Amino acid sequence: CGYFQFPGVYRIYVQQGNIVTDEMVNQLEAGMTKRQVRFVLGTPLIEDTFHAERWDYIWTLKDPHGDTQKQLFTVYFDGDNLARFEGDYKKGQVQEGTDAAPEVKPI
């Protein structure tokens, strides 16, 4: 934003959206009901009011320097059944939390 940036300001990660992994996508087949898709992929964070026929599983992570990674996986429905699905998703183990192991208190 507008004026010079102070050096070394601590900024937090800003994460948004659902994580979709290859494991989940492999379980998807056309024709599944909405309940089954919801069970496999989880509840989508974008169920747009004006696009009832699609669910968007977006995932973004903005790092302290401002560059953002983004992944979008969209599923399309024909009525209550899964028509098709497309988009990118994560491969293998996903680890993003901090490893804040709480300190151990002796008995």
Added chain:
Amino acid sequence: ESFRVTDIRVDGLQRVSAGSVFAALPVRIGDYMDTVEIQDASRALFTTGYFSDIEIGRDEGVLVITVTERPAISEIVLEGNKAIKTEDLMKGLQDNGLSEGQIFKRVTLEGLGSELQRQYVAQGRYSASVKTEVIDLPRNQVKLQITIDEGSVASIEHINLVGNTSFSDEDLLELFELRTTGWLSWITSDNKYAREKLTGDIERLESFYMDRGYLKFTMPSTQVSVSPDKESVYITINIAEGEVFKVGKVELAGDPVLPEDQIRRLVLMREGQTFSQVLMTTTSDYITKRLGNEGYTFAEVKGIPEVNAETGLVDITFFIDPGKRAYVRRVEFRGNTKTKDEVLRREMRQMESASAASIAIENSKVRLERLGFFKEVVVETKEVPGTSDQVDVEYTVEEQPSGSIGASVGFAQGTGLVLGANIQQNNWLGTGKRVGFSVNTSQYQQVYSFNYTDPYFTVDGVSRGFSVFYRATDFSKINVASYSTNTYGANLNFGYPISEVERIGFGIGYTNMLIETGSSAVQEIKRSPNLYEGLAPRYITESNLAILTGLVDQAGLNPGIGPAPDLDFSELLDSPENTLNNPDGFIDANGDQFDSFPFTLSWAKSTLNRGQLATRGASQNLSLEFSVPGSDMEFYKLRYSGQYFQPVYKDFTLRFRADLGYADAYGNTNGLPFFEHFYSGGFGSVRGFKRNTLGPRSTPAASYRTVTIGAQDSNSDGKYDTFDTGYLLCETSKDVIYKTGAEVCLQDKAVAQVFGSDDLPFGGNVLIEGSIELLFPLPFIEDQRMLQTAFFIDSGNVFNTECGFYQQNCFDVDLSRMSASYGIGLTWISGFGPLTFSLSRPFQYNPEDEIETFQFSLGTAF
């Protein structure tokens, strides 16, 4: 025979409304009625419980119902209840429909009497008795008289543990909340039997054994018996310890989600180690938390021990069920009716529409508490209905005054009567901005200042603030050397976080200072004694003075014999230039008007658990202030202050505090300006001593002593009336202590007379302070969050690397010279800001320190 009901009339209604009668009646206008239905109707009306008598008659088609209402309760009197408060009893009565104005039902009263008796027995008050009476009053009303004799609670005579071979009775009974009658029992009443306490004690006993490997520990039976007179209770707990088990293999099962070694690191149990239940449950918690950080807030981890009796080993498997990855749909706030939503939301580390991380949710709660705006912050995660993997996080806060506000007509030690308004609000109009302005006139100071800081100038927490001030101080009034400074200036400062808990800051300002010195300004500020202007420096020795005064007196003895001869003792004079070569005061060396541009750099780290009255964590800050080269004054000031809280036992906490300061001049300024000196003593530094009175003293002003060295009788009336003056010379030097009224005499130097006010605190350029406090909760006070009481030991002093020759109490850094005191202090966050009291007794002090046992102040938290 049956008939058609054309109308229904109800007679005798008093309190009960006709509506509720009709609602209860099973018959409507137009129905057919016969004897059977009449019985149903009266039975229906009876079940309402409102009526003691019902008659149903017929007047052609009109169904006539005459009722007599049960009496209404006009008053309920409760006597003799102490253990159970009247409100609880009244509430119990109300819940069963027995309250003033209600219809009285005898059966509920009976039930209630025995219910009360049962409650007392459950509390161990075995000899209690409950008597209920119903007194009839006119106009169909009743008065309920309930007299209770609570008797005394059975006290525990003996707790006997049978079967404990590995641990002594004393160690085990230490865990118990129930105790046999001890000398403290009359306050703690720990010898009063209550079943819930016993179950609690037994659970603690069981986990004590389970935590030490006694996996097969069982308690076959526990007996509670009472003495025939029902006054003493005997508790017998029979134990079967079983043997100690060691940990065998430790396995992970289920879906650990994270690589195994990361989970393994959190496992606290090692093979061969004695089994401990608490280690097992803590391990499960750590793994659950770790998974929570990964977004699996619904994770469940259970440790299952499998005992192998022969080998005495127990294998433990941790079943990890991560559940679904959870997401936070909404973050909501409750209770912030004055503080803006953004002020809370910007502290959040957990985003909305993002994966849930339990550590982020917890950190956000701590950050809210660290603001100091809230007495309490409670966080709750609620599952979103209709989803299995979404939660809403709700923070409920309770707001508290966060600053001192309002006109302060007050009196504070050391500053006398303070008049004026000052408002320092850290949550200005709920915007989270810190605004303060004060108009303060007091005996010693007129202060007009305004400060404004926006902690969130940018969304990441870059703060920007500025302040302007005008201050005219008459230092002589607050026990500091007699001079006054008039300063005005402004300052712009920025600060920003460099980590979750650390911030750095910098600021640039301008100050203009004018120093006025009174006649009796201390020597360190303005050199004295000085020769009087216009008086030629002529000196007379003490012995010659003695001769001279003899002549003058003699002449004055017989005035009538004509003009007294002029006396001129110039030949007795000695005229060498002889003055005390006192060093220059500050003003003499640097003048009295300064413009300087102070530049400050600061670093702060705080992990305190609460903004005000913290009880956990630590905070430190280091600041360097130096005037930009080219300012009139070139000096630098380094300041460190830190505090650390160490919980000791239950809710007792130790607080360690340290304040260090070092300042010096650089460049062409030859000494730290005296108005930048550190001071010590009083609140927030070393309690038990008057404010700012520790450390070096100033040398009071002095002037050369003038004596008569010649006399003339101008009107020749035989008496001298005009005198010549000169300075007295000292012949044998005496000890040199600058005390008011004293004479300073150095061999063959002019004698100086000390006249300035006694030696006043002058501060120094090195500050060392430290204190240890034991925070303890005041008994009998429920709301501890607004109150902090502590026993303290404060120590500290101010030193000066170059002491003036005559300065008292002035030492270079020397820890044996620290002044110290112990005492008790209390801080209360009132509506007008923190109110602090302290009662202290110094046990180590320097001769010049001024002691002050009781101190109080409004607005500064120590």
Added chain:
Amino acid sequence: CSSTDDEPKVSTEKEFYDAAQRLLNSSQWEPAIRNLQLLEENFPFGAYAEQAQLELIYGYYKSNQPEAAIAAADRFIRLHPQHRNVDYAYYMKGLTSYTQNQGIFERFIPSDLTDRDPGAARESFAHFAQLIARYPDSQYAGDARKRMIHLRNILARYEIHVANYYFKRGAYLAAANRGRYVVENFQLTPAVPDALAVMAQGYHLLEMNELADSAVEILKANFPDYPNFDSDGNFNFQYSIDINDRSWLNLMSFGMFDKQELRGFDTRAIYNPAVATFDADQ
């Protein structure tokens, strides 16, 4: 029913009642309350008993004892479920909790109440709704409905404030969903235009242009005069997120004062002029 038209009791009861009326009219709430309590206790079934209970509710409300007022109202409803003006009791329950958090602070210092927790006012929504459901044509239904609408507007505007913050924070999905929450739960509130714009802006910043365009279309269809539309009708995504035009104070003080804020979405001036802060007291 035909059995309660007995003639007024001996004068003392009437005197009690009249004294209470005088005290109420001269707004001496405490003595009035005591008077009404005495009346109810001594003449629990007189003609004035029920009226006294109603005025007791009003007395507690005016003397700023919300809990007592609500308790008195509940008691009246329990004792006289079919009383002809029991709707007043329901209404007073709503009104009391509606005004509970409005201390002197809010009245004197005009501050924007839409970005704080409305506090007890949330419960007033349920009380008013109960009144309207049971007695749709009660004389108080109108005012209750107005207050409910006002409350709903405040809650809707609150959502937009939060969305504005999340744009600043860079959490675009959170902002978009806050917008969607308003569109789906707070229809017909003045915040809806802003909500649609927020959705459009959020999706745009998430580079989900299909969803962004559909939101813009609906916004344009319903609120063509929305400020973000430029002269030839397309939505200027830059409009709301660049720095608001700098106030003179900001210019004068070289950016020192009146911090540069994202303009954010706040078109209350256009779509919400009618609702002055509702005068809580009649």
Added chain:
Amino acid sequence: CSSTDEIDIEPKELEDFAPKVKLQELWSVSVGAGQDERYSRFVPAIEGDTIYAVDVEGEVFAFDKNKGKEQWSVELDQAISAGVGLSARALLLGSYKGEIIALSKQDGSELWRTVLSSEVVSEPTASAGVVVATTNDGRLYGLDGESGEIKWFFESVQPVLTLRGTSAPVVRGDVVIAGFDNGKVFAFDIHTGLIQWEQRVAVPKGKTELERIVDIDGTPFLAGDILYAVSYQGRLMAFTSATGRPLWAEEASSVQGPAADYSQVYIAGEQDKVQAFSSATGVKVWENNDLLRRKLSPPAVLGSYVAVADLEGYLHLLDKDTGVMAARTSVDGDGVRARMLVENDILYILGTGGELSAWRLKPLK
């Protein structure tokens, strides 16, 4: 229960009366520290010419029965909760740590020691080579008299709240009888622990757990083959000891055991009223209210008088037929709460303060 009458708690003052007989103290001696606030009840034991006694700190004494001269004493450095019981070979003591300790009758040296499941608060006894004892958790144990090994135990269902103390077992040949805290009396075969018969003496009634206490804490009394047992807040009942057939039952409440002679049964009843019932029909013969609330010890029959001691250590004699006060003397300042022994017209009393004394009736001049 709308109201219980004002219960006055203080013990009733003693009034004077014209004594009809004198009590002569033969000898008295002090037995260590006596008992403490843990409400144990120590009973002396007599065999041949020696009388044995114990104190709470584990000091065991043997005195000559006629002169009270100490024959030997031994120090067990542990807390003792019950004693002294006798078996064919040994003295029997119970401890707070749930042990049964058998000591040699000659010199008090320890023979064996067995740990039971809870503290032993009433004196063990023995018959036919089997030692029996009740424990605080409502159990009755049968141990081998030689080795102390547990042969069998019986477990009774315990109510939530009981009175402190348990009834000591009573033995007769191969039968052991004991009262329990659930208001029932059981008789067992002493060798196998099989139940011969059981009878309910009292039925718990009332709402609170306090009103439902029906402990039988006083040791039942065997007179010939009639067994008398009394419960708290329950009944006094007489049974045939062999079959347990109930003969009669009367409303009564006592925390101490009954005493009986050929014609009457005596108890320290409710509120410490001393009551006498006809042993044939159970009809109440007389009731003495002079000693209300004085926490009386179990009564004992001495000649034609009934002896009973109280909390201030006074020994009272009442005329067996009329219940009228006949004599009074002071025995142990700390009071007496344990059972008193009578053997050929000499009364042996062990007070709570550890005073052991022997008394004999002496007619007035």
